Amino acid sequence: MTAPLLSIRDLRVDFSAATGAFRAVDGLSLDIPAGRTVALVGESGSGKSVTAQAILGILPKAARIGGGHIRYNDPRGAAGGVDIAALKPDSERMRKLRGGRIAMIFQEPMTSLSPLHTIGDQVTEALLLHADVTAAQARERAVEVFERVGFPDPRRALSTYPFELSGGLRQRAMIAMALITRPDLLIADEPTTALDVTTQAQILELMRELQAETGMAMLLITHDLGVVANMADEVVVMYRGRVMEAGSREDIFRRPGHPYLKALMRAVPRFHMAEGERLTPIREVRSAVLARKAGEPHRPDPAGPLLAVRDITKSFTLRSGWFKGQVRTINAVNGVSLTLRPGRTLGLVGESGCGKTTLSKIIMRALRPDAGSVCFDDGAGQGPRDVFALKDRELKDFRRAVQFVFQDPFSSLNPRMTVYELLTEPLRIHGVGTSDERYVRAKELLDMVGLDARALGRYPHAFSGGQRQRLGIARALALKPRVLLCDEPVSALDVSVQAQVLNLLRDLQASLGVAYLFVSHNLAVVDYIADTIAVMCRGYIVEEAPKAALFRNPAHPYTRALLAAVPEPDLDHPLDLKLLMSDRFSNPAQWPEPFRLTNGEAGAMQEIEPGHHVRVSSPLLRRAA
Template identity: 55%
Template structure:
């Protein structure tokens, strides 16, 4: 095929970075193409060179990078002959005429890519002012039209809003509007849905597909999510450590994968068809050695069947709009509303829901980091019950040893100024566990248990990968031998291959140490793999709670059904049903029905459907009616 038949053609691309210790070859001999009106997915783990390739295409490589090869861009609107983007001066007039105009880019993190000091409309219309001669009025009209296209219900209002006033999904839509305002021939989407809820992700994927079809543009989609690839891509390129492992049409790649790396990636993705006891196949397994970490499992799993009782927890946050001398309008947001549940000893309770539903606030209340307005929390143990909210002094210190947390972001949750040795020893020092020698021995046992070498103890967090940092966070949480581990989105920031490592590690530790987990996530496939029971949260309330098999196979609440319908499968035979998705979001009560939304005037109440299955519905609703 000649290069003229492709909109973008990369030939023998090499990119290296000059470092103090020598040269790093980030991309080696890469060749790929993007055809007009088609989607090419570039798939691989973090650090494989995906984003560097996109930077080379856009002409925004760092000064320390050097590149060779050819990046041919054949856009009939510019020229009949292909232009070699790599030969253009980085800040020259030629590349600036293409970048942002004929070629747009959506970045991974919309909050850091949008200016916090300028309105959404100002940032979108700036692109038009740079690349067109449109007047100020025309810029506003076209910007509002594009905001409407990407799903803003009131474009004129959104035009004057600042990024911090929008949710993550809406910020990503604003970023898409900015990338598409000049109607480019090529859109580069760099992990456009990684940080989003499963329902918002499905909406963004549908939006990108619709806009791509409507505008006839090509797309280079950079992702590590094979479910996204199966639902959007026409061609797939698999990259590992800067080299192409496999490439071809999406049908061939998914039905007949040939390279071991691609097969390994597919086996590492959790899915709903997994058999009981089936393990994820991580690309690089972690040897778990937890045998002598907390003593024998039998010694740990003692005490009452229920380890934590949560009753009628409520929390309202009050915000004040700006006013002189503290005077201004106040507004109240109900974050957690009358939440009750039990966590049984030795089980993993999954807590799922969209961003903003109250999951993290609830976890902070359980950890005594946030004080609730109403309700009670009781921690049960062999030596009696402990009132979590009333504990002070020695009892509060004892509580801290029994409940620990694994945080979402492994980067910001570890101190950059402390070595791994100090990070793992700190909890032991705070709680006066043993002498210096005993603590040293305990730290070595912890690092062994998570599958890291003892040589790493004197290194700092920045020298580890995301997955390794998360394992250090897990080791720190285990240092005091807790009964209950609260895992707040512990794998959402990780690649699927590293995610499989961490999930298997948590499962192994639970089995060997008899740990109890509260596992918070918005990824239902991950929760399905980890949890014994699942609670679904929406608008601060638990709308459904049931054993895992029941909830996944026979959900009753419309919100739960919407969450499950929005999960993209890495399977061509099970595409996302975009037509069935609720355009106003899963949490829009107008589409729930009278018995679930409370529109019939009755109080919502947990209805018992049997076998531990409860759903929030009208008090007078018939259980058989709900199931049907």
């Protein structure tokens, strides 16, 4: 019987901290056969990434391997292999393994790539360290790898910096860096977590093709069971450093045995959930209880929409070239119109770069549009008012009424401020309440989002990702707004924490009557939270409908592509990854008739059933096919 490429037995990793020692990995055993994909699944904090760091010998200073073996059986080396756990991290043998025979794709490419060096320099550095090649040969090999991983201009990528690339291309650069040495084992740590669903599908298909070509093994670390169902051969489920269940993909999905695995599956948003059905997080957050008890006094609702966006257009001018003489105009938002009603949720869906965040900033009055209007009606009897005409007190009232929940809570929370200071800062700025009243309000806000009042004296770094996102929501609610603009609020959270935050948002809406503009790239998430869904592509709204109508009868080819790109944790509904490798679904000039838009043509929204509108190229067409 052939020995596995990597065999881990009874691995234990211990951390020492100010509060005492704790064990992050406790008796982990798994095998990774050559040419196969093993998925390591679990929530944040389960020990997945620590396992990868132990394999590569890059554990943080506070950590040490407390026992066990990590045996690497080099298919090109001597029989018997080597125990990585016994090697010194800075030894010559470990350096040859790390990046050469065993490579890794990290979760966040922007923080893993040096902003001071070109992509070409960073990718060729790995080859120069591990192979006997000249700089010129390394650059040629890099061009070949860039072409293979799907860079539109592989040679130009050599002189490109990370900040010039989209999220998908940065992830492709990380894959190129890992693959240029032709490793035997690729460790992919959450390689698609923050990517939109079509880019994620393209990256997954790319990894699968490269694995078939090179014969490398893969350790796929993820919390996304939909990705696991489409990529893995074997699955290992971890919880708090221990293996809860392990087996083939078929066994794990068709015959799950452990209650923890079953709970993970129930926490995933799914299409066609029953009306009123809730996600079931592993740890339910008891939220909004105080909100229901305190019962905000009913505020009058406007007769019409709370927010009305009409024909918004926004373009950006970019200069490039040696002397910035080349001018290029990007139309980020093209004639977008939307309405948001009190107490309702409008989901805005699309890929990265489609204009979702730009539109959110315009609604917040953080950006001024080139044309169009944003009208807000708070129900106070003054009727709809143009947001960009507001001044002084009226503008300050608007700022209170419309608040923002950011994608990355850690970067949006000041690390030098305590939770109490973060929650009461909006109240101080707007002159709301006395010091004692602000303290009471801060405790109420923590109760609304399911956090203990003892958290008031702590700093953001002391919280998990899901807890930080709940703090971001609490801060946004401090001024009792009418509207929350939620920009990808759950895209980087694991499935159980994501379920907690989504349930929390639904509870808060039911008790406070707040309206949401929910921006996301994941249609399954939007299906769970939204009442109406607008699909955005290249600055256009291409389809808008109540969610039941949209999922029952998606009319636009781009909407269909987004639906097809959502990985479901179901072996009977695999992704058609090859279909999604092309970008023709997001190119208006390649859409089929009657949807094709060419030469700057805007088309027109047509109603194909009550409340269901789709963009077509000619207003004469009465019904979309």
